[in-house]
Amino acid sequence: MVIKVEALNLGYEDRAVLTGLNFQVNRGEFVGILGPNGSGKSTLLQAISGLLPPQQGRIIVKSEAVGALPSRLRAQILAVVPQSTDVRFPFSCLEIVLMGRYPRRRRLGTLTDTDLVAALQSMRRTTTAHLKERSITEVSGGECQRVVIARALAQDPEILLLDEATSSLDVRKKLEIFAILQYLNETRGLTVLCAMHDLNLAALYCRRLMFIKDGRIAVDGPTAEVFTPEILSRVYETPMEVVRHPGHQRPYAVMLPLSPETREAEAAAEAREAAQS
């Protein structure tokens, strides 16, 4: 068990976002966090990363409450890739990736070979090695995002949190990043939690899916069991079908257009519910 969430309420000032969350994540799991816009996926990741203190309940990372972990130790365990990154100072991409070594470097210590190897390796893995000397302010959005992913890998974390980290990347780059995550997950036991919108990408790589809706965890289970048309249609309020790919046998979702009939069916269902209550 590396993450344990108990009776957790999250929110900002007077606005509650998530209530009554209980779950745990074991070492080496690959978890996709899914749900409609504004359901609180980012909020949950922010809380696990220690940025947003819980309103109630606890988040335990390894054996301690995440808020009580010393900053550097926390960053040795947890790395975070945000949705997008805005850097204003013209650091080179290698300098940015080396910042990922901060929690593992001694104050005023010189740059060791271990640090440099970790940085170079993670740049190669994210296909950003050719950007080493380029300024982060001059590379494209997608390149910048991959550099930030490289920086997170250079932290050599046990847990990686990704918040829509690959949304801005093209198909090939998305698959490359997830292939790396899968590799590190399988060979090093890296625990991965990613909030995402791309259902089929989630179905392809995540072994466990957590659906968040209306401030609660709606469904949580192995991908094979929960990636069903009923659950997807319910969570996203959209008619969907799930098909198995004839080659790799993984499921993928197909959305159906919102026809007038679906609207009528929805209205009828709502009316029935209203009548029952």
Place this chain on the structure above:
Amino acid sequence: MKINSLPMKDLDRGADLAAARSRYQAGARRFAMALIILSLVLVGSVVLATGIGRMDIGWGAIAAVVLGKLGLYTGSLDRTTDVVVWGIRLSRVVLSGLVGASLATAGVIFQGLLLNPLADPFTIGVSTGAAFGVALLVTLGVGGSFLGLSPLPLGALVGALGAMMAVLVLSREAGRIRKETLILAGIVVSTFLSALISLVKSLDEESLSAIVFWIMGSFSGRGWIHVGFLIPYMIFGLALAFMYHRELDILALGEEQSHHLGVAVSAVRLKLLLAASLLTAGAVSVSGVIGFVGLVVPHLVRVLAGPSHGRLLALSALAGALILIWADVLSRILLASGQELPVGVVTALLGGPFFFYLLKSRRSRGMW
């Protein structure tokens, strides 16, 4: 489903590492070269600036005085020459250099910390806050020195911290410091405190020149005793800044990323703000408000040495010293009548257009 073209295997430590290492060392060598060149130019400038003045003193006499003070020359010296060279000129050149170094490094810290390329002790009102603190103490009759230390820089520190708090509160919206409002708040606080300084000084029936001294900055009539006031603040401020230069790099990426990378954001930010305030307070307590040094120098150095704050701090200290030494020389000799200009007038004349250029070019590139 395996994709073989992906570099999954561990990096071979040989070639790539050696290449990166050598590039890293080339960077370090360039930095060392810049450091040495700037230091040499600085020493040369101190000598040259000491030679410039109304009284014509030969280089031989200057060398004799300086060597005499260092105990390397034992010949007899003219008393007047000794006082002018050592007591008046050299002390003033050294003081202007130290103030320039303090203001430039304070500018580096403020720009990195507040993520704002226009931040500097002057533009965000911290200098004026410090000047108000000192002016108030002077008016209340608190002064003198104790073991070479004066209470005046302490007043400056309190004033600087107070002004900074006011500016941060003013520019804060929904828990975040808005970049656009920061400079605006700085100008508001600075203008208000300038008016207060003028008021306090006028009530005290002091001459206009005392007001001008605090608001426009000057090294007129300053000597070794002021160097003594400044030095502890400068050393402590610089040491603190260098201790946390790596955190400063990361903080320049913003609060959230710094948190994720393991920086204890609030604590480190507080220490760095204290460092910048110490540097500003020390400088202002001996020279009044000198604008734009902390704005221009970091930008020039960043172009030459990149954004990494360890190097930026070291080179900015040297470049800041260099610029203010020559600005002060200009302020001494610019007017044909032999009167002095406040040095702040010179730095503003040079820095104003630069500020304008920065405002236009950053806007057009959408940097802020």
